[in-house]
Amino acid sequence: MSQVGDKQTRRGQDRPTLEAVAQLAGVGRGTVSRVVNGAPGVSDQARAVVERAIAELGYVPNRAARTLVTSRTDAVALVIPETETRLASEPFFAEIIRGVASELSDTDMQLLLILVRTAQERERLATYLSGHRVDGVLMVSVHSEDPIVDLLERIGLPAVLGGRRSELEPLSYVNPDNLGGAWAAVRHLARQGRTRIATITGPLDMEGARSRLDGYRRALEEAGLPFVEELVGNGDFSEEAGARVMRQLLLAQPDLDAVFAASDLMAAGAMRVLRQAGRRIPDEVAVVGFDDSPVARHTDPPMTTVRQPSEEMGRAMARLLLEEIAAPSRTHRQVILTTELVLRDSA
Amino acid sequence: MSQVGDKQTRRGQDRPTLEAVAQLAGVGRGTVSRVVNGAPGVSDQARAVVERAIAELGYVPNRAARTLVTSRTDAVALVIPETETRLASEPFFAEIIRGVASELSDTDMQLLLILVRTAQERERLATYLSGHRVDGVLMVSVHSEDPIVDLLERIGLPAVLGGRRSELEPLSYVNPDNLGGAWAAVRHLARQGRTRIATITGPLDMEGARSRLDGYRRALEEAGLPFVEELVGNGDFSEEAGARVMRQLLLAQPDLDAVFAASDLMAAGAMRVLRQAGRRIPDEVAVVGFDDSPVARHTDPPMTTVRQPSEEMGRAMARLLLEEIAAPSRTHRQVILTTELVLRDSA
């Protein structure tokens, strides 16, 4: 007893182990382990004794030890490629984070946040992932040719994308209905009688941006309006790009009477330029954005935009991932979330 | 050999271990470990052989095993109490995250994100922290009486706060110069000849909010203006609160000619109400916010506000924490970051 006592108090602040609990409860390690993990095959009596001992000692399982033997990590990574300062300027990401965190909070899964900006950090991430240090990966804002995603597929790590790479995305993903949202936005403009509707696209190596462009095109078609190459400008979702492209469009197509931007930020940039150019919004030029970020409520005038349920997207992603971790399978799943046109004063 | 071979291929996708590397390199485990950890006392020759073997096998150390023996976790937690949807609406948090992540990316520290909203999640966090599952904790947006912080102190986990709890905060913290920022803002208003300057405060159980109020008070004093109780309204940093309080202030003090709000969001809400009330900004009522969030650039008119270096704050927090983890000590450190008045059109 004194030896055991010695061992346990050798370092004063040592946390209690399974062994210590077992000893106090007068049972074996196995039984304590079963109780802790809610495994069956424990008598009510034993369970009660063990639970009392756990409470008394304030026992908390050592996760590392558990991971070492089970090779589960009880952690998932949320990867955000954050090349363009977008994390801060676009609440989209913050909302994804919230959704993911809230869905995870009922679990005892930990959320690892990994921001990837530089090539070096990509490299590190690759090593990291091949080290199997998480049970699964969530990835948002993927570009079509992202090698990290291929790596994910190769090592067979459960993964869910926020935004697919193409229509035939093999991995599980959660996607907003980009096409439908854009379509509704542009249809709204067309119904107002606008006939020279321009669009500012996102980066076209992202499927989301391409789908929004498709929605634009399809709505034009349905409205019997021609698709004019010169009314399409390429942006990258950022406000600066929105402003820059708007300037170009105004120069090339001075008679445009509406703009559909693939992000609120770009729409905000465009509105700034339009105002500077003396165009009244929405009278002379109507503007519709995409995202329904807080910015949209504060532009002048408040912006009509397409709401995408970002937080719900995060939640759905986490849910899919948890399922995939629990029951790995070859078949993947998709979730499409509906978008919604929010009418304000800019269109 | 065949036995060893069996062991290694039992599960085909087993990742290589230290042992495997040692075997391939023809050295002992100890030597490989030393190489991996950059420890001294390895001949150049041995190092070279081992490095080649590591590369060949694509060896990545098993973190759990390492944690188990060293009881370092190589992870820090960033705790964000997120009662009020603020994570998404205030880019402040996103910028903190960016700062922290970027400072950590040179290290091989992992970043765990913990959002705490409900009492239950607080409980879970407490368990979590007493489980020593991270090497250190970063905590932002702390309220004065937060029991979690006391817990942190008690268990002696390295911790850095973003925003202190009081002027005599014992823990390490990084704080913006709230007082100075508020002071500069209100002085600016006073110098414009404004004499009925109202303020909308943050939640006064946060030191940051109190300091901003102090700065307001001090600037009034210096300008020879009286401190009028009725010109002070209590908010909670949110836009809704800003609007609500502004309405009350207008009712009680119709002749006010300026408002200093302790956050951009509240300022935005206030501006909305002022506009609705037909007050011209800044001619009749000047408005200054605090944060310099993206919203400030998009209000009508663009908002004069106090810039606080949020990302730098995150970076500084991470830096302090890393130091504290590397060299634990009883003495804690403080960093105060300067703020800066950004002049736009609202004041």
Next chain:
DNA sequence: CAACATCCTGGGAGCGCTCCCATTGCTCTG
């Protein structure tokens, strides 16, 4: 050339847990 530092190196012990199997003490059958 003996005696002793100094530098490298290999590998045992052990971190705290889960997995699994042998063992125990029952109850239930024929």
Next chain:
DNA sequence: CAGAGCAATGGGAGCGCTCCCAGGATGTTG
């Protein structure tokens, strides 16, 4: 009442690593 069947239990083995110490090789000194 013997034997089978079952639920509950204890504890050995081992996960992959770091720590540390004994021991070999090499160099240095009087």
